[in-house]
Amino acid sequence: MxxxxxxxxxxxxxxxxxxxxxxxxxxxxxxxxxxxxxxxxxxxxxxxxxxxxxKEKDEIFLALHNEAFGQLFELMAPLRMVEDPFERLIAMGRIYIDFALKNKDLYDLMFIMQAPMNMLDDACHWTEGDRVFDYLVDTVRQCQAGGRMQGHDPSTLSFSIWSAMHGMCALYCRDRMMVVAHVSDEFSSESELLEGAFRCYIDMLRKL
Amino acid sequence: MxxxxxxxxxxxxxxxxxxxxxxxxxxxxxxxxxxxxxxxxxxxxxxxxxxxxxKEKDEIFLALHNEAFGQLFELMAPLRMVEDPFERLIAMGRIYIDFALKNKDLYDLMFIMQAPMNMLDDACHWTEGDRVFDYLVDTVRQCQAGGRMQGHDPSTLSFSIWSAMHGMCALYCRDRMMVVAHVSDEFSSESELLEGAFRCYIDMLRKL
DNA sequence: CAAATAAATGAACAGTGTTCAGTAAATCCA
DNA sequence: TGGATTTACTGAACACTGTTCATTTATTTG
Structure with a gap:
């Protein structure tokens, strides 16, 4: 039955x-x-x-956090189509930032809030985070195999790249962008600054 | 009387x-x-x-936030001694990260928490933040005057640099560093990764 | 010394996450 | 089908939160 x-x-x-x-x-x-x-x-x-x-409130938010990672994974799926690893790296960054811009609170929940982390710091294994990061390290390794960004440990370099992306998104999410003169909290100018800063960074990566 | x-x-x-x-x-x-x-x-x-x-709880935390900026300013004062702007930029980054490492909760209060921002989003003028950022833009401009990092808007580039630094610190503060394999939440390995990622970034800046 | 002003109190309000004895519904077994 | 058992749900209660405000206490003034 x-x-x-x-x-x-x-x-x-x-x-x-x-x-x-x-x-x-x-x-x-x-x-x-x-x-x-x-x-x-x-x-x-x-x-x-x-x-x-x-079991507790934060468990609900861990579940939402996991769902949100599902969304991000879906957005990143088309990256498999991009053959050149460096182009893929750039596209990945763009998708990441775009996700944060369009889903401020979900991004916050995924990468800033303490709530979901409190649920898994016993096992100390952040599966969802690992998955995105491993994919990033893979891509970085492929870039290096193609002659780019030589002489850096791939994990460390990947963390550095992720940090740069996260930094922009986190300053956006937590309202710290108004220090930049031509940004006065208006969405369009915020997203323009993010785009500009992203381009700066890509330029740096290209010359590395 | x-x-x-x-x-x-x-x-x-x-x-x-x-x-x-x-x-x-x-x-x-x-x-x-x-x-x-x-x-x-x-x-x-x-x-x-x-x-x-x-007036309210967050006003207390805005005051603490301001005090913490005082601390950071003091730590940055010796930068005036560094003549070469690029060396000064590097030293500034190091001081910034070091502050975050040694004052996790104060850094969080200054650059991540919503509490102090809620107090000033009417006037929309974050004096303490402006002061650090303006100093950064100044330094970047001087670097550019010396021939480095050409072809980028100084504000945008400064924001990009700040983002990279903040990204590392924010991932550290909010416990997102364990995705990097050789870091299992131990302080020494966390600070080593931050140091490594910082060096990566400096290398990028140097080649820009 | 009395009146007026200033400072400090702590009970009360409406909210929070969480627990648990008690009730209602569904399932099982004879 | 009817009674016992298991499961699902309830909502009052607990200990906390930020905040307000009538009341009390202390200080200053005339």
Missing amino acids: GIEERKQREKEQMRRLILDAARAIFLEKGYYQASIRTIADKIEYSPGTIYLYF | GIEERKQREKEQMRRLILDAARAIFLEKGYYQASIRTIADKIEYSPGTIYLYF
């Missing part, structure tokens, strides 16, 4: 229901407004019920 | 008392543990009193 299977399915549906509500509130009003009670209200269950599906 | 002056002085002393307690708790147990009540407990006043000296 498929009773066990149906229960499993219902459990999964309930998790989905909670996650969808949590994501909606999170994206609309931010992490702190996305309280257990507001999530419970939205799905018309009592607060206690949520704890039957998630 | 100096009664007004004494009152002013006492008011200032009380602010100091609150800020010192807040900083101590913040550095020991983090932002959320540094609640109004724990601060009030530490200085042996009632919670309500704190609101006679600060």
Whole structure:
């Protein structure tokens, strides 16, 4: 009898229901407004019920964090079509920054917030992060095999590249870009500055 | 009569008392543990009193944020001694990263946390940030005057450089460095990776 | 010394994450 | 089908949060 299977399915549906509500509130009003009670209200269950599906609030946000990585992976999938590794590296950076620009809060959740990290610092193994980073290291290695960016440890260089990309995105997410004179918090000028800084960096990589 | 002056002085002393307690708790147990009540407990006043000296919690943390910038400025003062602008640029980066490494939570407060920014997004003028950034732009301009890093808008290039530095520090502060294989959250290996990535970046700047 | 001003209090409000005894529904077994 | 058992859900309660404000205490002024 498929009773066990149906229960499993219902459990999964309930998790989905909670996650969808949590994501909606999170994206609309931010992490702190996305309280257990507001999530419970939205799905018309009592607060206690949520704890039957998630051990704690941050576990919900780890799940959302993982989903968001899924989105980013999908956006990066077309990179396989780019044959030249250096061109692929550039395209990868562009996709990364573009994702941050268009999904500020998801980017924040993935790479800035402490919440999801608190959930996995026991095992100390950040699977989603590893996956993106490994792909980056691979690409960097291929660039080096093609004669570019010689004389640097690929992991270290990859981290350096990632840092440069993340730095821009993090300053954007956390509203630190207004120090640059011609940017006064307007989206278009912010994204222009990011584009400009990205071009600077690519120019550096090209000459390395 | 100096009664007004004494009152002013006492008011200032009380602010100091609150800020010192807040900083101590913040550095020991983090932002959320540094609640109004724990601060009030530490200085042996009632919670309500704190609101006679600060409009809201984040105003306390803006003050701490400003103090922290004071610290960073002091560390950067010796840069005036470095004559060659490019050497100065490198030294500046080193001081910046070193500050983040040794003052994780202060760096976080200065460049990552939303708290202090919430206090000034009306005026939209981040004085402390401007000051560091302007100094950076100046240095970059001097480098360009000396023939280095030609063909880039100094502001944009400066932002790009700052981003690269901030990226490393932010990934460090928010525990995203464990994706790099030979780093397993140990301080020494983290700081070694930061040093390595910094050297990579300097190498890039040199060739630009 | 009394009146007026200033400073400090702590209870109260509305919110938070989380727990858990109690209730309601679904399932199992005779 | 009917009663026992397991599962799902509830919502009050706990200990906390930032913030406000009537009340009390202390200081200064006339």
